[in-house]
Amino acid sequence: MSRFDPRGRANRALIVGVSEYDHTAPAPYGVTGQLPAVRHNRTTLEDALYRGGVFGAGEVTVLPSPSQHDFTGALRRAVSEAEGLLLLYFAGHAVVNTSGGELHLQMRTARVLAGELPGAVSFAQVLSEICVAENRAEKVLVILDCCYAGHAAGIWHRFPDPEGNKEKVLLLMSVQPNRCILGGDADIATPFTRELVEVLDEDGEIWLSELYPTLKQRMDEAGYRAEEDDPQIPQALAPPWDPDADVLLAARPVPSPAPVSSPESAPVLSPASVPAPVPVLSPASAPVPPAHPVAVPDPSPPRAPVPAPQTPDPPPGPRRPRRSRLLAGAADSVRAVTDRLGRTLLTFLLALLATGAGGYGIFALIGDAGTCAPSRELRVLTDPDLEATLQAAADAYFASAVNTTDDGCRRGGVTVYSAGASAVVTALSKQTDAWQQPFDDDNPQRDIGPQPDVWIPATGADVGRVTAAQQNRVFARLEPDTEPFAYSPVVLAVPQDLARTLGKPTGRSLSELIDALEAAPGAAEVHRPDPGFADSALLATVGLYGDGDDVRGAERLLTRPERPEPSAVKLLCSLPDDDAVDDRGAALVPEFLLRSGVDCHPATRVPRTAAYPDDVPGMEPTFVRVRWDHGDRDANARDDEANRFRTWLTGAEGRAVLGEQGFRSATGERALLDAESAPDGLTDTVRPPESADSSVLDDTLEQYGNAHEAGRVLFLLDSSGSMSGLWDGPSGGPGILKRTLPGLGGEDEYGVRALHGIESRTHTDLLPFGSHPRKDGERALDTAKVRDAEADPPTALLDALAFMRERGADDERPQLIVYLTDGEDDTRLTGDKLEQVVERAGTAGVPVAMVTLNSGACDSGRPGTLIAEASRGRCLDAGDDLVPALHDEVARVGTGEE
Template sequence: MSRFDPRGRRNRALLVGVSEYDHTAPDPQGVSGQLPAVRHNRRTLEDALHRGGVFRPGEVRVLASPAPDDFAAELRRAVRETEGLLLLYFAGHAVVTDTSTHKLHLQMRTARIVAGEELPGAVSFAGVLGELCAPESRAEKVLVILDCCYAGNAAAIWHRFEAPQESKEKILLLMSVQPNRCILGGDADVATPFTREVAGVLDGGGEVWLSTLYPAVKQRMADGGYEAEDNDPQKPQALAPPWNPDADVLLAAGPAHHHLHVPHHLPHHLPPRPPRPPGPGPAPRPPRHRLRGRLRAAADRLGRTALSLLLALAATGAGGYGLYVLLGDSGPCAPSLELRVLTDPDLEPALRASADAYVVSAANTTGEGCRRSGVTVNSAGAADVVTALGERTDAWQQPREDDNPQRDIGPQPDVWIPATRADVDRVNAAAAREDRVFARLEPAAGPLAYSPVVLAVPAGLGARLDVTGRSLSELVDALEQADPRAELHRPDPEFTDAALLATMGLQGARADARGAERRLARADLPESSAVRLLCSLPEDDAVDDRSAALVPEFLLKSGIGCHPATRTQRVAAYPADVPGLEPAFVRVRWEDGDRDAAARDDAVDRFRAWLTGKDGLAVLGEHGFRSTTGERRLLGPQPASAGFPTSVGPAEPARPEDMERALDRYANAHGPGRVLYLLDSSGSMAGRWDGDSGGPGILKQTLPGLGGEDEYGVWAVHGVGGRTHTGLLDFGTHGRADAERALDAARWRDAEADPAAALLDALEFMEERGAGDERPQLIVYLTDGEDDGRLTGRALRKVLDRAGGAGVPVAMVSLASSGCDQGRPATRVAEAGRGRCLDAGDDLVPALHDEVARTGTGEER
């Protein structure tokens, strides 16, 4: 067995950083305090992993201050999705209940300290190992990184943990401190020392294996003199030693970085000073004295010759910045103010690149070579942000356990960059209905850039489309005519404005959100952004080759970072009725947030001026954005063989009322559903009636997909020439036990069935129920197909016509193995009703459960 290179595999990184706690001292049951440094941990490690090139976009998930249930759900999801490397990182408070048995507990946001073994709000590390070693785990390697008190105790738990040896052996541990030691909370302005050094090694350039990461971090921690509590040295630990080739794993493969040239007798890394312990201390010295102290400390480590060199560097104007880099970010420069920027998930990669470029630019550097400000960019679901800024600013100022935007969205932003100015109007309209608002928005005049929302079509299909001057519905019609197998994908409209604008085009002028949603490919959950969508499609080559995606145009140019060689090439079709993205720069002012208002205003103004100037527009141009006026030309150079038009005609700008209406209609179309089951109860079903594989048993197994607000009923289909069905379960809301009892009581009849007549009755029944709203609906017809002779000719044509216009999907379920062959009646009915045909050749029960769960709101949706 050789060391493991996970590139190209399905990898996942789950970064859990608990910086905010609901219960803290002096609450007698509270943890010792908040951990603001952990906020920086999440960003620092996430950025390092993205730059490392092992994890693709969409494969790194950040969980900010979760409750235990949220953590458990995300951990199970990561375990289920990983096939290559699973990296689990935790930073936050942790406790042990027994140091002799090393019972380690990771404390989540709701943690409380109570007497006894029970620790509310905590997750046992043994339980975490149980999830990582679960039978469904397909990861080849799992690396757990712990940056918390008592992290070293995890090794003993691993040794005692009972699991199959092959499951245990794939678990690797990297721990921030030795057993039975607490670490300090760190500095609020930077990441904690261990995470900072881990990220520093990952960012060092070239390949970084675990076997090189661990000793490098260990040495950097020793050189930095970092201490745990009680003045003990803080010594990182590792389990399943990385010097064992069979346990080694590649963690970064980024390009080599260019460093300041340092003579050979100086080390290439001078670590920053250890963080200050919490609590009062001596007043900070003036910068000149602080610099002198740092030079003296450097001399103690490097010797007199090195000190002479450092002093010579300090004496030159050009060397001042180099000295600052060598000695760390707390040298002669005062700590810089940090701007908090909140944006749309689709815009986040481009704005992060812009912020990174600005931070190191001359515009953000003083004459002394110091950084004026930092910029932290994070994103959150667009609909949630609009709601929070319009209706929940009081909770953002003073979070509550049941309402905490700081936890759910992020810190209070200084700058908000939504994807369209219409979002500002939506916030202001909502705020006008509130008694008191704690934030005021000040949008800049004009958008930052422009990008149309496009239908990204595989190149082979794009040649058959007229890509301009048509509505989105017309383009989708043409796509389906060009290839009936073509699939349409769109991210979640509640998360990104681009997806919401595309949804407006799909819905069109007709009040038919339910029909619009049926045009999209079925998915358990839509991806949260276009970035994730375009990265997830290549996971199945066949799906990628036939899939069109509704995404912002700029993402097709920037390449989004996920293996372009393995991705289907797409061309852009430009729907004429979908507004484009016009990111707006919005200053957010918070009530009682004026203590450093002048400095913060200056930092915001400088960032805005740079972003809208030549340098900022150049970065946005590199990411594929267009100009905001005139012919909407590309800001950057045309990429080779990309085929983008030099200029595009913009659609009408987005209107806030249209966005709100489309969002409401989308929610209704995914709200409580209606399902009508038709169960063939004719005599031919006698041998297919009992047990889990019989007709009633199969339907019972789909009931978990339905919730208490869903309406559903069951018809027993039998009889010809008159009444063609009888009721088994009245149509309405039901408890699952009641529905199961009704199916248990069902009996087959010594009679034939008329499927055509029953289906026509069912379609009429559901049309009437759905006439007044856009709730999702479904008809399920389960049969053995023995009576298909009555579903032919004129009778079949009537069913097909009615199914095509009823707006109700029909799932045809055949217990015969060939029931869904091409041309069979069940297949044709399902296709006409935009439903699905399932037969005994499929994995029938799980597939039917999924169909019902997509319509219902049950516990497993």
């Protein structure tokens, strides 16, 4: 295979440039600002592609500031039409999610909410739209000119690529991972796109293998800087120097040399005909674009561009935090510009701003005549459920008197970001070297965020988890406070209509509270977030497991969705999506979220009352200073800032913010810090359980992982003669079981038994128990036949329960028995035999799905209902939506198709 020349093919280029946004800071949830430079990106790149000769008339589509819907629609059209080269270019704002693992391209309607990024398109979704079976393009080049563009490479590596099209996708990215770029100047294109167009406009053939190193060299020589004064270094993926990955991007004619003429024949130009020299800014001398460009009306006549003031941004993190302090930061920056540029130039700059901002805005930006250095930014990493609270505290601290000098300048700022609690523990214990110098597949900067100055875990026990697992090469030292600075119990938040049946909300274990809830009228559900992501869910699981003797049984107390919500915040936001679920759903969440965590969704929630289990440790956020090897260049200044923030957070002002967020005192009777405005349904004072233990947390997380590993399913198929009329086709007995097999993955174990016979042998193995490809299971069910015999349900079920109990004796892996029948032989499930099966089902630790192809089999008191309830399984009959319901039961146990 040789490098690809797309000329003459049906090529498509989609240029997406988002220069205007509907929601911008300082408006709530807005992106960081407009991007007028991106207008020039769109036009200059379009012209360069047409001049390059690869793309013909009508093959370049430009999308100016599209919505999310318009973008995906245009991308699908381009993918369906391209047969040669498909080029996708994006310029605009981009952020990474809380965990840092996903890049989101922000379209015109983008906003930044807690745990959500509406109006954005994830890069994984972009790859999903490109890597479809219908994609006939030979090569796809994706060019990203946005913050965090380098994250796209890691997403490309992790992308599952079900259609096998990923290898044709090449990436060209404007900046390395975990870096933000500056917003550009309103009069010219952004640096990366400006240099890209310059290279594409060179004479001759331009191949990707030549463009990338040339672009990299030009940007290095020009000295372009990203935020935090880091160099801006473009990146490439699927190495362009690989001949199989190379593609022609432009082929401009090389001009022939001009003929040599004698001096006598040279034309003589009059002075009036000599063109005036046009000043050209070299890349090195071009003005550095601002971090948050301000849209300024173009003066008339045109004037030379004036360097705009730069507003410092936070260090890059998994998700850019909401910055309510934009104007204050701008004021500091303008004062700093005063020193550098002088009062005359600043006056001219402010005159331009006055055309759109008005005099009061100018006064607010200037303040007094003093100058302010850019404020130091403190990086604070925390638990996902604590992020909103600490962001509120950080905003209040930034504007506080303790953070303001006598000259009105801000001493420092706080950037708050969060990541999965277990991932942070692993990174701080085993990956601190990779955090300083990322490896390809070991990159906490990408997966979590920048190296924190301060870590605030949900419990001080996380510090013990880190130190217990630390290995020899440790490049970060933790200095935790000896006591937490706040407290919030983990509660069972119960809809008020159900809470009345619980009685006293304190003094009982979590399992007792759940049992009481199940005994209440109606179908109550208990929901828990992912213990592997949020510490509040892990703390709840400590109480749920108790001594850990029956982890599988404890897990069956909970409503198990196919994928749990990552955090308690997200769980409380998702419950109202279904009114029925909200009405009957209790949630294991931190108590403070019953006050502060309900503003993330427009839906009206069911009011909830808190029940306080006495065996679930509470959340005890703790201030931990993190010191990094070779991070001592400004250690004293960072110490001062960290100490100032700690003092404020634990003092009266900080406690007031924590009280508004719903937290309690960290000592004594754990009284609410702001009891007067507490919502109904909370208890004034609580007696806290013992604090979390680090080794118990690790053991609980391991048990949880085991309980959600590959599952075991034993299918019992009634093959007696009465099933003959319910056998054939997708809705017959074997057909129904075949439709559940996609819920099982390659590591799951399962077997199929055909039930027939009432004497010595009651079943035949259609498929022996073990791990099987899906096609083997389908083949076994295709060979199943109805037997001219009756079935013995009680003996078959007792054998199956004993078999599965033995298989699960040494682990917590999920298990399930599926019994599918027409119910004709249920006459044998009566009296002592039924009692024996029900008793065994209640003690075997294996849920049973009793599935009957006739109606009424799941009525109260029927054998199927009694067995399913005793085993904590499910009863289904013809009155239910049987096939999808049974598929869901199997999928909850299995790992699903890969």
